[in-house]
Amino acid sequence: MPLDLRPDVSTSDAPLLSLTGVTKTFPGVRALSNVSLNLHPGKVTALVGENGAGKSTVVKVLTGIYQPDEGDIRVDGRPVRFPTPQYAESAGVTAIHQETVLFDELSVAENIFLGHAPKGRFGLIDTATMNSNAAEILSGLGAKIDPGTTLKELGTANKHLVAIARALSVDARVVIMDEPTAALSHTEIEELYELVEGLKAQGKAILFISHKFDEIFRIADDYTVFRDGQMIGEGAIANVSEAELVKMMVGRDVSQIFPERDRQLGDKVLDVQGYEHPTEFADISFTLRRGEILGFYGLVGAGRSEFMQALFGTTLPSAGEVWIDGASITIRSPADAVSHGIVYVPEDRGKQGAIGALPIFQNVTLPSLARTSQKGFLRLAEEFKLAREYSERLDLRAASLDTHVGNLSGGNQQKVVIAKWLATEPKVIILDEPTKGIDIGSKAAVHEFMAELAAQGLAVIMVSSEIPEIVGMSDRVIVMREGRIAAELDRDNITPETLVSYAAGISETSS
């Protein structure tokens, strides 16, 4: 029986879609506990919360992938049930997922209409109608894409538009966007914002999930905060401050987001001159001192990661020289880099960092095997010693060092990866997007740790696309644009404005 019988609600205020008292339990875990969520037509609601707050679960409940144990889903005030994703789709609820799920070998139109293609005679797909419908949707999005193009020929931004077109092709009334800007560059993000505005104008209700506060404040009308599977607060974005939102998310004050540190720069440890690659970057020269954190900022596709991979030996540069502690070295493979004291912690620590099927100690010692083994034979006692030393330093929590890494929590897996690199006793550590996609609490921990490494005399290169992080952590910043160094900024000159303008090539410094 519906309890919430408000007799006369003006249409603009009534939520298009609402959840009330929704609980979802998995064996041993309560993922959602009595949460509510209201999405209004023509409004963007930002759903914020740390990793594990239950955001993804709620998306899955809304799209019919999970069924709630308790609680109501209402569309236009009427209770509905979504036993399968098709039910959600026919109710007009559609989601654009974090990783766009598209098919490279199919055409744009086929991607858009996969699963609900217009049928002609004998139940065969009516390609002509499908293509013209696709063209219509795409032009509605302001996209200049031929529906007949094979998807793989499109760039990232256009693929994203196809994903959005797919979401809209089902006559969507509620559009869920799960971290839609995570993989986009600056201009693409701007285009996405325009698109969201367009959808708002068409009266669609939008649920916007993001970790980035600037964009939440930029495009959201309302907010809803989740924490530990519970709804903590909601309201209009105009009535809340960034600090209040953060407080709701983490349940405590994050007063000092970036650690204060005693900046003591030591001797020059790394010197890179004239690094070049035929297609990715050119003329990269810089130096790095002990105890220094050097930020690398740039838009997606500016060549930062490509350069770092060349410096680490996973790709080979066409020209350039490197010195470590004044001695010229050659890096032709990651093994070379590691042996010279350069290590690289990749962006995707899950995929590129840990080996789930191996126990902790074997993960930690993997790049240090030359040291812990003798003539190709492993010495397990040495391995355990090394692994124990670094897991204790990082406060790694596990039943034993024999535990397989795949069974650890995400945070502990990350510690394994970092322990692995520290165990090589590096001189230079390259951190590629060290806090991408992780929640604010964990971010602070990573930043503190980074400061600690620098304080111990390690030289840190931090590749980051997050301006606050670059500003808050770096002693010096190199801004890259289109494969070249656009600017090198000292601590005093690092401001969000200068970073953005150099990265985008807008101005010659205004300050």
Place this chain on the structure above:
Amino acid sequence: MKKLFASREALLMIAIAVLLGVISLRFPAFVAPSNLLGVFNDTSPLILLAIGQMIVILTKCIDLSVAANLALTGMVVSLVNIAAPGLPIIAIVAIAICFGTLLGMFNGILVWKLAIPPIVVTLGTMTIFRGIIFLLTEGKWVNSHEMSDAFKAVPRADLIGLPVLSWIAIAAVILFSIVMTRTSLGRAFYAAGGNPQAATYAGINVGLTQFWAFAISGAIAGLTGYLWVSRFAVAYVDVAGGFELTVVAACVIGGVSIMGGIGSVPGALLGALFLGIIANALPVVNISPFWQMAISGGAIIIAVILNAQANRTQGRIILKRAEHAT
């Protein structure tokens, strides 16, 4: 996980014990020690090949050319024996291992340098190797009377109560147990298959590691080639035809993950023994050999299901504790 792992191998041992128990009900003589030793000897080629295959699968590859490699190397050493009957057997063994290694390296080079999917490479070389045998012999057999006595004697020669063939299998089990658990190369096999990207960043050359896996598999196949043709005293194009699938089956039953990164020498050994016992017992208890295939197939599917269960994580922790580990 480690416990699950141990228990999976224990499970396989129990399955083998149950299998033997059931067989002994109908045919008690089967479990007599002398017969079991016979079964082990009979299974030795499978054990050897399964160890090589296990290493290849560990690196996310597969070697479908093992049986063809075995047949080609077997033919080559047979022809060498005909051409130079006086050549000492130690030289024959060395030739078999070297030649098999070269064939394996050929697979490895294609996988490593040209990045062709291993299943395609070895499907191709499987056919090529058999084709070469045909070209060498025009389809003729090398028969027992053409081989020297010394050539045929080695696998059967008795050494402290066991044939040399069995001893070679035992030696391989020990040798590769050490290689896999106690050497950098062994660790590299696990890392390269468990997470190729992470292994690359850790300074492991994944392609090179896969190359060595194929080389080892080839070396073992070559050695087994000599043992096979000398034991059966015959070499021809179709020696061990289709045996590569039995080898892969032994690995899968032995808990080797076809996705790479998981597997062990004891697992491969037990998987091979399981199939070996079935192959030897069914004719004895008067069951049609067609059942043998069905039972092997059933065992594979059960093994895959059990492995999938064991690898399933216990459920994600979604709710966080209030405290944040810093």
